[in-house]
Amino acid sequence: MALMGPVAGHAQQLGLPEAPILTISSDRLFSESAFGQRVIREIEAEGAALAAENERIVAELSREEKELTQKRAEMDPDAFRELADAFDRKVQSHRDGQRAKLEALGARGEEARGTFLQLARPILVALLHDSGAGVILERSSVFLSSDATDITDIAIARIDAAIGDGRDLEKPKGK
Template identity: 60%
Template sequence: MALACFGAAPAFAQDTAQPAPGPGRGYQLGLPQSGILTIQPERLFSESAFGKRVEREMEAEGAVLTAENRRIEAELRREELELTERRSEMEPQAFRALADAFDQKVQDTRRRQEQKLREINQMGEEARREFISASLPVLQQILRETGAGAILDHASVFLSADAADITSLAIARIDAVLGDGAAQEDGDR
């Protein structure tokens, strides 16, 4: 009798380990079999075609701004040297007025260039929001297909099986739907 009970236990455990497949349970090949999935949001964006395009655009804008900053810096340095050379030929009040005007010009220029940098960063943040918004239907589809109840940020999960991470799957599917996103942005303009 005891032997029969012990013999039946492994069979019972095997039967209950795999719930019966049903609609929305996600028992398709290549999909995780987990009630909770994880995703790496930074990797999702940066490794997607959309994210790579945005990164290239931001780098290009940043390079233009850097070149502009260097040009402006050289011009201001020349102007400062000319002002310094003229100092001995000028009345102190006249020199002070020119020096104050130059300082104001430097501060105004710095503010303009910092605003341009903020705009480039804002462009990246807006692109991320657009990406997440456009990606939600794909992520919801994966959620439905797997039968999972939630997708959590991988970084906030203490412990999980690697199989629960859907980042690579999501990147492939999002790329198939969105591509690099340039067509959507051109349509918005």
């Protein structure tokens, strides 16, 4: 127990809880950090641009479909079928392309979250060491705990101080 006193006193001096088990909300850690907020803003902006592009494509395809329908009465059925089949392929191609873009956007979010956790790990290890605790548990997985053991706010502050919004720390994307 003599060892616990100095460690606990050290934790208290650093504003950390004096507990053998700490909790953290990884969702809040990401979403409230400068890094996470930047990524969320970027993904929301890209998502809005994708939605606008999709609306433009839908309007264009609707116009083409209307023109194709108007031509139907004056066309040979086989010639019309060829145009209709080509139009269907074009629609499917656009759907596939937009779906792929949406999936890539989701993957980018997951990749950014993984990068964030990788960058945050040494900071969380230092928090664990500084507090003298033996473990940090995910808050949502804990049935009952005191709010005093939650270090999410402290972790966010330390991560923000160490990596900021992380813009300069992520791997450059091949564009």
